[in-house]
Amino acid sequence: MALIVQKFGGTSVGTTERIRAVAERIVATHIAGNECVAVVSAMGDVTDELLLLARAVNPAPPEREMDMLLATGEQVTIALLAMAIHALGHEAISFTGAQVGIVTDAGHTKARIQEVRADCVKDALAEGRIVIVAGFQGSTPEGQITTLGRGGSDTTAVAIAAGISADVCEIYTDVDGVFTADPRVVADARKIDVISYEEMLEMAATGARVLQLRSVEFGRNHGVVMHVRSSFNDLPGTIVKEADASMEQAIISGVTHDTSEAKITIRDVPDQPGVASQVFSALAEANCNVDMIVQNVSEEGSTDISFTIPKEDLVRAKRTVETMVAHLGARTWSVDESIAKVSLVGAGMKTHPGVAAQMFTALAEAGVNIDMISTSSIRVSCVISGEQAEQAVRALHETFGLAEHEVYVETAPTTGGGN
Numbered sequence: 001m002a003l004i005v006q007k008f009g010g011t012s013v014g015t016t017e018r019i020r021a022v023a024e025r026i027v028a029t030h031i032a033g034n035e036c037v038a039v040v041s042a043m044g045d046v047t048d049e050l051l052l053l054a055r056a057v058n059p060a061p062p063e064r065e066m067d068m069l070l071a072t073g074e075q076v077t078i079a080l081l082a083m084a085i086h087a088l089g090h091e092a093i094s095f096t097g098a099q100v101g102i103v104t105d106a107g108h109t110k111a112r113i114q115e116v117r118a119d120c121v122k123d124a125l126a127e128g129r130i131v132i133v134a135g136f137q138g139s140t141p142e143g144q145i146t147t148l149g150r151g152g153s154d155t156t157a158v159a160i161a162a163g164i165s166a167d168v169c170e171i172y173t174d175v176d177g178v179f180t181a182d183p184r185v186v187a188d189a190r191k192i193d194v195i196s197y198e199e200m201l202e203m204a205a206t207g208a209r210v211l212q213l214r215s216v217e218f219g220r221n222h223g224v225v226m227h228v229r230s231s232f233n234d235l236p237g238t239i240v241k242e243a244d245a246s247m248e249q250a251i252i253s254g255v256t257h258d259t260s261e262a263k264i265t266i267r268d269v270p271d272q273p274g275v276a277s278q279v280f281s282a283l284a285e286a287n288c289n290v291d292m293i294v295q296n297v298s299e300e301g302s303t304d305i306s307f308t309i310p311k312e313d314l315v316r317a318k319r320t321v322e323t324m325v326a327h328l329g330a331r332t333w334s335v336d337e338s339i340a341k342v343s344l345v346g347a348g349m350k351t352h353p354g355v356a357a358q359m360f361t362a363l364a365e366a367g368v369n370i371d372m373i374s375t376s377s378i379r380v381s382c383v384i385s386g387e388q389a390e391q392a393v394r395a396l397h398e399t400f401g402l403a404e405h406e407v408y409v410e411t412a413p414t415t416g417g418g419n
């Protein structure tokens with residue numbers, strides 16, 4: 001007998017027929033002798049529709065009220081799924097995030113989980129019931145409802161799995177697993193059988209939205225083995241776990257893209273100590289998540305600073321930058337909302353130089369101009385024009401032979417390290 005957490009995303013529970021299909025899958029797992037906890041998302045596009053409703057009454061809704069609204073989406077699904085399981089003759093009980101003791105900080109709309117109490121989950125399992133939990137939501141120690149950021153049901157599932165020491169956390173979605181690129185953009189993207197937390201973290205952080213970044217962080221920190229698979233078939237998906245010697249060591253695991261960020265440039269900032277500190281401290285205080293930063297070479301005592309942030313933080317960032325520009329005596333500032341970030345991820349980059357150079361060549365040959373570059377030991381990211389994102393992803397997937405080769409064999413000399 002195993003203890004299994006199964007998470008079902010929006011498309012997987014998008015209609016009442018789909019909810020019945022999910023109920024059958026959970027019951028089959030239960031009948032096979034396992035203890036089951038299901039974590040579910042809001043049905044289909046419900047979260048997007050709730051966001052539109054909010055914006056129709058207020059362009060900048062208070063974040064506490066936003067959480068009150070968004071948390072309702074998942075609550076519909078848990079009750080319907082529990083009813084569907086009862087209709088199949090099995091005992092199920094649904095709980096909200098607050099009820100199962102998902103305790104978060106007060107960072108409304110992107111709260112972080114601090115503690116998972118999960119006692120009522122364990123009690124219900126001990127009574128032989130199937131447990132259904134609302135994803136994406138929690139509550140502060142004071143009882144305020146919070147949500148965990150888009151895609152947050154993945155994190156709920158992994159957090160519950162850690163909290164009850166589950167054997168595996170299955171993430172059921174609308175694709176067969178984690179692919180070498182978004183399969184909706186690259187037709188011949190290949191499913192990855194096993195991937196390390198380290199690589200999955202970089203893929204999730206750079207746009208592979210199949211797993212929320214925090215769910216992978218949580219999985220790694222608590223050693224939860226994740227299995228990403230389709231809710232539409234029974235094929236094995238992708239296992240996400242600690243790297244070990246048995247794993248295929250691809251140089252490049254995948255190529256990702258992200259069009260959810262915008263770029264802000266502040267021009268002619270005085271080039272003196274403390275300026276960057278003031279700009280980015282003010283942005284941090286305004287709860288803006290800065291990603292890439294580039295500062296130009298100083299000319300005649302002034303410089304330009306560019307950085308990227310999620311578009312959802314843009315209203316707050318614009319307000320902050322406007323104040324800082326006046327405060328610092330910078331000349332002007334601008335926003336570009338049509339950027340994309342394309343990234344190559346692969347643990348093999350650590351020991352194979354030449355990957356970055358080959359990436360830049362492939363982009364140049366595809367006529368794609370690079371605006372900003374950032375790297376980690378296992379990733380190279382380039383900011384490019386948003387319109388060219390898909391073209392760039394296809395060119396990189398092709399150049400690095402990700403469809404055909406199990407392991408990409410590089411052509412550059414293999415001495416030294418880095419990218």
Ligand code: ADP
Nearest residue numbers: 009010011173174178179181182184208209210
């Ligand atoms: P769910 O509602 O099940 O949480 P999401 O829409 O959040 O599903 O995530 C699944 C989607 O992620 C897929 O439909 C796919 O288009 C997208 N995706 C982006 N990059 C990748 C990738 N590298 N591998 C698999 N899916 C990806």
Ligand code: ASP
Nearest residue numbers: 041047136150151152153
């Ligand atoms: N319903 C939320 C969203 O659409 C959470 C989730 O699906 O993971 O982002």
Ligand code: MG
Nearest residue numbers: 009151209210
């Ligand atoms: Mg998701």
